[in-house]
Amino acid sequence: MREALAVSRARLFWEQRRYDGVGAITNSHAPAHWQEAYLSAFRALVLQRLKRALGDVRLRRVVDLGCGPGEWTLRYLELAERVVGLDVNLEFLEAARRTAAAAGCEDRTQFLAGDMLAYDDYDEADLVCLGASVQYLDDDDLDALLARLATAPPRGARLYVRTTLASPLRGSYHGNVGYFRTRGDYERRFARQGLEIVDACYSAAVLPAQALRDLLRLPPSWSERLAFPVWGLVCGFHALSLQGLHHNWLLRKP
Numbered sequence: 001m002r003e004a005l006a007v008s009r010a011r012l013f014w015e016q017r018r019y020d021g022v023g024a025i026t027n028s029h030a031p032a033h034w035q036e037a038y039l040s041a042f043r044a045l046v047l048q049r050l051k052r053a054l055g056d057v058r059l060r061r062v063v064d065l066g067c068g069p070g071e072w073t074l075r076y077l078e079l080a081e082r083v084v085g086l087d088v089n090l091e092f093l094e095a096a097r098r099t100a101a102a103a104g105c106e107d108r109t110q111f112l113a114g115d116m117l118a119y120d121d122y123d124e125a126d127l128v129c130l131g132a133s134v135q136y137l138d139d140d141d142l143d144a145l146l147a148r149l150a151t152a153p154p155r156g157a158r159l160y161v162r163t164t165l166a167s168p169l170r171g172s173y174h175g176n177v178g179y180f181r182t183r184g185d186y187e188r189r190f191a192r193q194g195l196e197i198v199d200a201c202y203s204a205a206v207l208p209a210q211a212l213r214d215l216l217r218l219p220p221s222w223s224e225r226l227a228f229p230v231w232g233l234v235c236g237f238h239a240l241s242l243q244g245l246h247h248n249w250l251l252r253k254p
């Protein structure tokens with residue numbers, strides 16, 4: 001019962017959220033122009049990384065679960081013919097539709113209102129994305145969603161998951177509206193559903209890694225290995241004591 005109440009709190013929180021810019025999504029009070037600049041560079045580099053990991057293939061369809069105002073969803077058009085964004089917040093969806101119209105790509109995009117736990121149209125979905133949305137599901141709902149995604153056709157399709165982690169010292173815990181899990185906790189859940197990790201990286205390492213690569217001309221693997229400790233020294237206390245870092249996985253379905 002406690003868990004059920006907590007889930008509705010998370011849904012309610014998101015359903016009632018007004019859209020007044022990037023802070024509505026990130027829950028951060030950092031200046032909006034700074035967040036937008038950072039996120040825009042971050043999205044571009046993650047997209048680059050996804051393209052590298054997916055290989056030279058054009059995907060048929062991407063489904064973005066918990067799409068918010070659609071910035072990521074529209075970027076996925078670089079990978080696929082069509083994208084679908086799903087969210088419980090009507091204002092976010094309106095903003096997403098406006099951005100798609102302004103970019104002239106309405107015919108390739110669809111923004112739907114709904115709960116990701118109830119959604120089941122994965123036809124031709126070569127990639128399903130869960131960007132900063134799995135932390136709003138309790139353990140049972142998360143496992144049920146992963147099980148559904150693992151068994152829905154097409155076989156061998158990919159999942160991209162990005163979420164905040166709990167620090168390994170603190171362990172998994174339930175925050176005000178979200179569920180913070182350790183990296184190991186997530187990876188055990190993926191393994192139980194037969195989801196294989198194809199690529200993984202800390203979000204915090206993505207931008208410094210690119211900078212190290214550009215400055216020192218290091219190969220990607222080395223710049224990524226070095227970037228994480230560099231960032232960790234700056235923000236290590238928070239990362240160790242409470243919340244870990246945002247992490248990204250690209251998974252392959254059985």
Ligand SMILES: C[S@@+](CC[C@H](N)C(=O)[O-])C[C@H]1O[C@@H](n2cnc3c(N)ncnc32)[C@H](O)[C@@H]1O
Nearest residue numbers: 014066067068087088089115116131132133136
């Ligand atoms: C932190 S935002 C992330 C938005 C976007 N994916 C991104 O990465 O910027 C989390 C999003 O998940 C949505 N969400 C939360 N629970 C959901 C649910 N059960 N079904 C569909 N969307 C949900 C929220 O409305 C919100 O837009």
